[in-house]
Amino acid sequence: MTTTTLTAPATLQTLIASELAPRVAAIDLEAYYPEPFLRAVGALGGFASVVAPEFGGSGKGLGEAIKTMAEIGESCLSTAFMHWCQTACARYIQLSDNAAAKRTWLPRLANGSLLGGTGLSNTCKSNCDIERYLLTARRVDGGYSVNGALPWVSNLGPDHIFVTGCPVEGDGRLVFFITRCDQAGFKLIDAAHFTALEGTRTLACQFREVFIADSEVLAPPEESARFLARIQPGMFLAQLGMGIGLIRDCARLIENVGKTHAHINRYETDQADELRAALAAAEQETFRLAARLDAKPTDDELPALLTEVLRIRLAGGELTLRAANAAMLHQGARGYLRTAAAQRRLREAYFVAIVTPSLKHLRRELARREGKLDH
Ligand SMILES: Cc1cc2nc3c(=O)[nH]c(=O)nc-3n(C[C@H](O)[C@H](O)[C@H](O)COP(=O)(O)OP(=O)(O)OC[C@H]3O[C@@H](n4cnc5c(N)ncnc54)[C@H](O)[C@@H]3O)c2cc1C
Known part of the structure; x- marks a missing residue:
């Protein structure tokens, strides 16, 4: 390191x-x-x-x-x-x-x-009943003592920090706080290897009686629901920056190979100009919502804004997969080489689909908001 x-x-x-x-x-x-x-x-x-x-x-x-x-x-x-x-x-x-x-x-x-990084996948998923909380905090003198482990948090290192949140024992509500990766009781573990995203320093985070002083608390239990509502729309929306960049590149990969292979590639269902048109619409909605969030919406406006964010995050995630799949098909064997961009972009695209909120998480949450959950 x-x-x-x-x-x-x-x-x-x-x-x-x-x-x-x-x-x-x-x-x-x-x-x-x-x-x-x-x-x-x-x-x-x-x-x-x-x-x-x-x-x-x-x-x-x-x-x-x-x-x-x-x-x-x-x-x-x-x-x-x-x-x-x-x-x-x-x-x-x-x-x-x-x-x-x-x-x-x-x-x-x-x-x-x-x-710094963000260890909020488990917090967000548990908060809407997709999985159980992996960390717990106990109130102690001057702060909280935190125990448990998060499997995957990225962009970490011994001198980095990250934000996470977990329930407080005996209270049930969440506390959000900053963790320093060098603090006593905290350990980074290099436990998993991935099909892409290997260079992101994605590590497991073990907490054993980690003391979080009140000065590092971003939202105590009485403020945590409001804090989560404030951070979540921007947190999810911003992930589309990854997708937008990747889709632009996929359109270029399609165009480049079209210089020699248009005679065969013109029959593919997704062409560069179609992807660019879909991207332009997605970008417009993304930046419209970013401007709304930058304009400091009131707490009352946030739930409806989050629903709009979930919709474009889902559409953008689906478009990312579509673009990467198209780039792979247009590029053919040259894109299948070990260091080729097309196959890397395809593996990377799946990350947009699985990072919290994953596409399956988004579809379920939108179904819940529309009163369409089975149970
Ligand atoms: C490369 C990468 C980087 C990530 N970076 C972050 C980050 O910075 N911050 C963050 O909060 N989250 C991060 N995550 C987690 C991510 O956001 C999702 O929460 C995670 O991918 C699980 O989503 P899922 O929809 O597959 O969950 P689910 O469908 O609920 O399933 C997850 C499954 O994986 C299993 N599992 C959990 N941990 C492990 C493990 N260590 N080894 C094997 N299986 C396991 C679970 O038991 C469960 O069955 C990262 C994930 C990946 C793959």
Whole structure:
């Protein structure tokens, strides 16, 4: 887990071309964690949009974060996902009422000198009865003692932080808090290997009587339902940055192979211009909702906004799979080579479909909201 720093080129585009594009196969196949690139993105201000100017951010908002993520995702979905992890972590802290935590953590998350993640899959799934909670917190003097284990949290390392949330014993309501990966009782375990996303430093997180001081609590039980309602729409919506980037690249892959194979590929059901048209509609809805969320909706407006987010997150996830599948079919055997982009994009696309909220989670949650659950 060594770090080297880069002198960041002047623009994100040149940084991607010089530092990320040559390493996408290493990220995919050799579990190379692109830490220097991530830190350089931070130095360029690529994480700053979700952080207010008073805490070192640009305050440009969620839409800007999605744009940056999409630009990264055109080359590498793993790295776009880590951009999501970092900006989601910062955004949770930004949206909390904990002023001290904002002062402590946000400036460094915004400039990439501190890297962070989000361990909220289990929290979100348990909160809508898909699985059981894997962590529990017990109230102790000055904070909480946390026990349990999360199987998969990404963008972590010994000097990183992440946000998670779990129920409080004897209370039942949730507490959301920041965990430092170097704190006593906490352990990172490299336990799983994946079919893609190997370079994302996705590790298991073991908590044994980990003391979380009140100063690291983002939402105590009495505020946690409101906090979750505030963070969730943006958390889910922003994941579309990964999909948008990947779909753009898939359309390009289709176009490129069309230069020599149009005589046969023209009979494929999905063509580049059709995918681009569907993407344009999805982008329009994504950025419309991002602007609504940036405009600080009231608590009363959030449930309906979340439903709209779930719909576009589902449509965007489905379009991601469709585009990657089409790119693979258009590219044929050249796309099936071990380091070919098309097969990597196909494996990466499935991540958009399975990361929480997965497509199956989204379909169930939308059915629940429409009163169509079987039980
Ligand atoms: C590459 C990767 C990165 C991820 N990064 C994050 C992250 O940063 N933050 C976060 O909160 N979540 C993360 N997740 C979790 C993700 O969001 C989903 O919650 C997870 O993929 C399970 O979703 P599911 O719909 O398959 O769950 P389900 O359909 O409910 O099934 C999950 C199944 O996997 C089994 N399972 C759980 N852990 C393991 C394990 N270690 N080995 C084998 N089987 C297991 C469970 O028992 C269960 O049967 C990541 C997952 C992956 C694959």
